[in-house]
Amino acid sequence: MKQTDNQTEALLRVRGLKKYFQLSAGFTIKKKGIVRAVDGISFDVMPGETLGLVGESGCGKTSTGRCILRLIEPTAGSVVFRGVDIMTLKGKALKDYRRHMQIVFQDPYSSLNPRMKVRSIIGEPFLVHKVCRGKELLREVYSLLEMVGLDRSSIGRYPHEFSGGQRQRIGIARALALRPRFLVADEPVSALDVSVQAQIINLLTTLQAKLGLTLLFISHDLNIVRLISDRIAVMYMGKIVELAPSDAIYSEPKHPYTRLLLESVPRVGEKIKPGSPDEQAVLRAFSDRPEGCAFAARCPAVMDACRAEEPDLQSLREGWQVACHLFNRKKRT
């Protein structure tokens, strides 16, 4: 795999990451099978940058985020964070490493314990990692509240007393409590109203600049991902199909799936044309996937090679990778 790892050292290096889920025989699913949620993906995240991870539901983006933090155990692959392969860590070493990597969840309504006051929610990481307690802890909580733009009086209130946007601010304060280097933001704004989404995105970009955070921003919303990402990885059925600087991907998307995604985004001032939809679209049989490229069934530019062999992620040019036979010169001729 050619990577652009020449000048700076990557903060996070993911190689061949896989996460397979077993389908058990049950009431509705008769046969056992395997869902290949994440199917061998590799990428680097540079210090201070934001890597956007986009794709539709079920493409494996959330599983990727969780595997990196080892919130779920990957089936295979390695995740190297600052030179340490975290897949080998156990016990205390793993706990220490978690100080440096945190996550903000999608749903601010279910990711905060309803029985805990804000003081305990934001203060808990300090206690878990035995960083500080008592008055010092209180001072830390106040400064975090201020950092995410919440009132000092919030400290004694419960999550249900806040609006969605405010709750997401609490979630962000909790994640940033121990000043992590790396933050996974898993659809942090998709449960919020448009006007509040903008507030949270602005907050994340401000905090990133201030704290030198590195972000993995997971979202299905291409408009939002663009606002915050330096580079974007597009996932389809467990694989990265395109990885490029965000400007490039929006101005000249290469992979047919990336193009379809971008064309599908409704835009202000652009009329949708009536028409018969793609009849073949989406029969997502995850467990018995056909040979070849996963996107072949929906692809307008499908060739024979696509059904025979799965394309690898290959460098198109510096910093731009695509997994598509269209851009593979050897296969094409």
Next chain:
Amino acid sequence: MQEALLKIQGLTTVFQVGDAFLKAVDGAGFSIGKGEIVGLVGESGCGKSITALSILGLVPSPGKIVGGEIVFDGQNLRQISPRAFRKIRGREISMIFQEPTASLNPVFTIENQIVEAIRAHGKISARQAREETLGLLRLVRLPDAEKKLNQYPHQLSGGMNQRVMIAIALACKPQLLIADEPTTALDVTIQAEILRLLLSLKAELGLSILLITHDLSIISGIADRVIVMYTGKVVEDADVASLFSEPAHPYTRGLLGAIPAVQEGKKGTGKKLKAIPGSVPEWHNLPPGCPFHPRCAHALPGCSTVFPQEKQLSPTRRVFCYLYLEEAGTRHETD
């Protein structure tokens, strides 16, 4: 202007909670023309869905319509008998919901569910009903319609289930389809297909559609007219072209500013999204006067007293804001 199919005036729906009455819809008024797609936008909790349910007479229990008129095709739906209403609901006006998979019955086949809708409103034979079902599934472009007849909702994807929902809604050839966030639960590529389908149905059947959504870019792509709601009140009503080129109400401007446009937004340009400060007020604590004034950058002293009168800016455009009411504007400028 087109002939109005549905005309709502001063619609007020309240929910009694303890001793308090919460106005989920507060004096809302608008109309929908024949063959027109009208978008109803606003943030969560602004009364969009309750407006739709009020039209259908389906406001859930502690809620009650306490005022206003809903005139559909010349009949005031608030004055007709429940029996007469049942004939209109489902046959003349039907509705599709946000979660297609949750709206379908998991233990009946697709065929059962569509046939039920057809036979509930007309006496036809089972065979005929089956034929019609197939026709409907083809109308909504469900691939392999024959095969899908005997399948259950869990065997279909979200997009296909939404097509089945639309087929059920169209079973009795309604004049008005109310679509409540029909694509919010779907992926963006599937969303595009459902929206294209709605547009084709409008053209083929002359259907009027009330499209409820929080997504202004969908409205821009598909609707003819937009109604913007905030905390139960209509604040702006305009044709799509003028609303998006020159939003009048500060709330509409705020909503538009908060959309991350694919064309413009870019990291590192130093450009920030223009967020609307604060958040939607809570129901039991609505500010007096114009409910938007605490978040509004142009708030005048009068804004916190009485909700502004309607101002007709052009034949196709109304706004409820003191900025456009001259007397108020000049009066407050001297303050």
